[in-house]
Amino acid sequence: MIIQLIGASGSGKSTLAGAVGRLAHLPVLHSDHYLWQDSDFTIMRPIDQQHAMLQADLARHSSFVLDGGVHRWLPEGALRPTLLVLLRLDQDTRMERLRQREWLRYGARCLPGGDHYALTEEFLEWAATYETALAHEEHTSLAGHFQLLRQAPCPCLILWNTRPAEELAQLIFRTAQQLESAAPA
Numbered sequence: 001m002i003i004q005l006i007g008a009s010g011s012g013k014s015t016l017a018g019a020v021g022r023l024a025h026l027p028v029l030h031s032d033h034y035l036w037q038d039s040d041f042t043i044m045r046p047i048d049q050q051h052a053m054l055q056a057d058l059a060r061h062s063s064f065v066l067d068g069g070v071h072r073w074l075p076e077g078a079l080r081p082t083l084l085v086l087l088r089l090d091q092d093t094r095m096e097r098l099r100q101r102e103w104l105r106y107g108a109r110c111l112p113g114g115d116h117y118a119l120t121e122e123f124l125e126w127a128a129t130y131e132t133a134l135a136h137e138e139h140t141s142l143a144g145h146f147q148l149l150r151q152a153p154c155p156c157l158i159l160w161n162t163r164p165a166e167e168l169a170q171l172i173f174r175t176a177q178q179l180e181s182a183a184p185a
Contacts, residue, residue, distance in 0.1 A: 001024065001026065001063045001082045001176050001177075001180055002063060002064060002065075002066065002079070002080065002081045002082050002083075003020055003024075003026075003064075003065045003066070003081065003082060003083050003085065003172060003173075003176050004065075004066040004069075004079070004081040004083070004084050004085065005017050005020075005065070005066065005067055005068070005085045005087055006068065006069045006084065006085070006086055006087070006145055006148065007086055007087035007088060007089070007145065008088075008089070008094055008127065008130040008131075008140075008142070009094075009098060009123075009127045009130070009140075010089065010094040010095065010097040010098040010101065010127065011087045011088060011089040011094055011161055012087055012089060012097075012161040012165065013067050013068060013087050014030065014067050015165050016087060016161070016165050016168055016169060016172075017030075017065045017066075017067035018165075019165040019166050019168070019169035020065045020169040020172050020173055021064075021065045022169075023166070023169045023170065023173050024063075024065070024173050024176075026063050026064050026065050027061050027064045027065070028064065028065045028066075028067055029054075029057055029061070029064050029065070029066050029067065030067045030068060031066065031067060031068025031069055031070050032067075032068060033053075034050040034053050034054050034070065035050060040106075040116065040119070041119075041123075042119060050070075054070060055078070058078075058079070066079070066081070069139070069140060069145075069148070071139075071148055080153060080154065081152075081154045082154060082176050082179050082180055083154060083155055083156070083157065083172065083175055083176045083179055084148075084149065084152045084154055084155070084156045084157075085156070085157045085158075085159060085172055086145050086146075086149060086156065086157070086158045086159070087159055087161055088158060088159065088160045088161065089160070089161040091128075091130075091131060094127075094130075095124070095127065095128060098123075098124060098127055099124065102120045102123070102124070106120065129141065130142055154179075155175075155179055157171075157172065157175060159171070159172075
């Protein structure tokens with residue numbers, strides 16, 4: 001069973017992936033782990049390294065929850081989810097979550113004059129374009145995610161993050177179980 005969660009930054013993917021992983025007793029793989037070399041999210045790994053790291057994890061785990069997208073740099077067909085979930089959250093709530101997360105991560109560093117201020121502002125400006133960017137402009141936009149859903153080789157769910165993570169996790173896990181039991185052997 002492979003359950004992949006995609007959605008905008010701040011939509012609650014990591015929290016929900018953790019809840020699904022705990023419920024299903026599956027490891028959770030985080031796309032940011034493959035993408036970024038540093039905890040400040042400023043140094044991107046080379047794509048060949050991203051690919052090699054994920055391929056090693058795919059070889060170790062036949063079942064898992066994947067938090068985030070890897071479709072941009074993973075060869076087509078390399079990942080065959082049982083279920084692909086797009087998690088949505090209203091823009092105002094999402095942006096407030098991101099501002100709070102930046103403060104928790106970087107503290108005064110993300111305030112004017114801090115060494116992370118420009119990066120925080122750039123990130124928040126980018127995150128605010130999720131619903132308006134076109135798919136060809138930004139693969140992690142809503143349009144890009146809808147395009148991914150249309151092309152997905154598996155069933156997809158679109159869920160609004162308006163209920164507790166545990167409740168959404170139960171829905172996702174039950175759906176994935178039903179899909180697996182209905183799949184031809």
